[in-house]
Amino acid sequence: EVQLVESGGGLVQPGGSLRLSCAASGFTVSSNYMSWVRQAPGKGLQWVSVIYSGGSTYYADSVKGRFTISRDNSKNTLYLQMNSLRAEDTAVYYCARALGDYLYYFDYWGQGTLVTVSS
Amino acid sequence: QSALTQPASVSGSPGQSITISCTGTSSDVGGYNYVSWYQQHPGKAPKLMIYDVSNRPSGVSNRFSGSKSGNTASLTISGLQAEDEADYYCNSYTSSSTPVVFGGGTKLTVL
Numbered sequence: 001e002v003q004l005v006e007s008g009g010g011l012v013q014p015g016g017s018l019r020l021s022c023a024a025s026g027f028t029v030s031s032n033y034m035s036w037v038r039q040a041p042g043k044g045l046q047w048v049s050v051i052y053s054g055g056s057t058y059y060a061d062s063v064k065g066r067f068t069i070s071r072d073n074s075k076n077t078l079y080l081q082m083n084s085l086r087a088e089d090t091a092v093y094y095c096a097r098a099l100g101d102y103l104y105y106f107d108y109w110g111q112g113t114l115v116t117v118s119s
Numbered sequence: 120q121s122a123l124t125q126p127a128s129v130s131g132s133p134g135q136s137i138t139i140s141c142t143g144t145s146s147d148v149g150g151y152n153y154v155s156w157y158q159q160h161p162g163k164a165p166k167l168m169i170y171d172v173s174n175r176p177s178g179v180s181n182r183f184s185g186s187k188s189g190n191t192a193s194l195t196i197s198g199l200q201a202e203d204e205a206d207y208y209c210n211s212y213t214s215s216s217t218p219v220v221f222g223g224g225t226k227l228t229v230l
Contacts, residue, residue, distance in 0.1 A: 035219075037165075045157070045165065045208050047219035060217045094164055100171065104212035104219045105155035107176060109164035 002026035002108050004095050009113030016085050016117070022078040022095030022110055030073040033098040035106060036080050038091035038115075042109065046091070051097055063089075085117045122210055122223035130228040136197040139225045141209030142190055147220055149190035153212035156185060156194045159224075160205045163205065168207075169194060196227070204229040 006039050008020040020036070036048040049059045049069040059110050068081040092114050096106035124142040131137040141148065143158075148154055154172045167176050167191035169185035172192060182197045190210070196203055207223040 033178070044209070045221040046222040047217065047221065050219075058218065059214055062217075092180075098214070100153060100155075101150070101217060102212040104153050104210060105167060105170045106157075107167050107170075109166075111164055 002097075004092065004097075004108055004110035004115040006095055006110040009093065009115045010034050010118075011058040011118065013115045013119050014086060014116055014117055017081070017083045018085065018115060020082070020093055020095075020113055020115070022080075024078065025109075028077050028098070029071050029078055033103045034069075034071065034078045035096050035098040036067075036069060036078075036093055037106065038093045039112070040088075040090075040091040043091075048093070048096070050103055051078070052103075080087055082115070085115075087117050089115060090117045091115060120222035121214075122213065123211060125207075125209060125222040125225045127223070128226045128228065130230055131196075131199045132230045133199050133201065135199050136195060137227065139194045139196075139207050139209075139227070141192040141194070141211075143192075143211055143213075144190055144218070146215060147211040147213035148187065148192050150209040150214065152187070154185065154187060155210050156183075157208045157210070160207045161169060162180075165208065172200050180194050199229055201229050203227060215216065 035050040093111040095106040156169040159165045173185040
């Protein structure tokens with residue numbers, strides 16, 4: 001059974017950093033395309049980043065230069081390093097497997113982890 | 120502001136059919152057959168319902184169907200059931216610098 005379990009969320013001050021983890025089971029992270037998608041409280045979904053099986057990474061303009069997606073193949077885990085956090089980064093962050101010719105849709109999702117950026 | 124436009128809410132009675140629209144531009148919905156739809160119940164992760172405009176993943180009821188005309192994609196739910204009450208989101212590939220965009224979401228109420 002495929003399972004994605006996020007962790008690492010919490011309360012952080014503006015300008016601070018946080019690293020989210022997404023532990024996968026039932027499939028191999030490094031052989032797939034993996035993304036982070038976030039959802040601000042009471043708002044819609046927003047794509048954040050993707051890492052290709054080959055290691056290439058891409059980011060939404062809103063997080064480019066501040067967030068870094070990576071993975072640890074030995075731990076079958078996906079990460080999102082978030083620096084210079086802003087209030088508008090407050091959201092539930094989901095990891096998901098990306099599919100499709102342009103990796104635009106997502107079939108497996110984690111349960112999400114809440115990041116709150118506030119002083 | 121979401122890149123794809125969805126109605127904020129729709130409603131229907133059990134057994135009826137409803138359609139949720141998702142309007143974009145020629146740079147996203149209109150330019151590619153890469154539209155997907157998600158169902159999200161409160162406090163839960165989104166669930167993939169439709170991909171590539173009209174394909175259903177294994178296990179998704181055939182009461183859910185997708186289509187597209189021009190810059191507008193649509194999700195139709197037939198034979199509405201109480202458990203269909205949820206938020207629904209569309210998304211698409213886009214040729215902009217951020218390659219994946221979502222709609223703002225539509226709250227479906229089953230009366």
